[in-house]
Amino acid sequence: DAGVTQSPTHLIKTRGQHVTLRCSPISGHKSVSWYQQVLGQGPQFIFQYYEKEERGRGNFPDRFSARQFPNYSSELNVNALLLGDSALYLCASSLEGGFGVGELFFGEGSRLTVL
């Protein structure tokens, strides 16, 4: 069975540009979460979506937005890129939503470099 898939795997942008990252969850999983992992740090929570509704939002500026589609795939959008947005962006899926106890399954990530 396919795991969580993310695209693109690597991308380079310049300051001020916009980026869209995509994620397909494991088949049957209805929850998708996004995390930012800056080099040398642990992942930081950005968003969680369950059944196409936003269920949680981390401490990130409004330049970050996301959505979940009817097939449960998700997009993370970042506008007006800053150098500090350079990071590994991880998507994770889970079977349940907010009150579930299942673990998160992570994709390989999208490595964003902002120049």
Add this chain to the structure above:
Amino acid sequence: AQSVAQPEDQVNVAEGNPLTVKCTYSVSGNPYLFWYVQYPNRGLQFLLKYITGDNLVKGSYGFEAEFNKSQTSFHLKKPSALVSDSALYFCAVRDILSNDYKLSFGAGTTVTVRA
């Protein structure tokens, strides 16, 4: 609020020796606790979780962790380390009372197992 501390940036052990990676947590209510492992340029892989019940949790690849509520700790252990266990390990916590799926991760501990 919820947070995790991993007090050691690095742990070095010889192959065949016991391995311990430390983690302490802070939550308002009761915790769900997780351990993940990350290999270079890869996503996070789930090792084990504590939800409720037995304080000793067994997981993948021979790893186990002990939940200690009085010390608010969830240390990861392996009786006999392998060179292939060399990786970056993350402890994560989620408050049982939260209605989103936000995991708070520690900064990570780099484990090096020498042959």
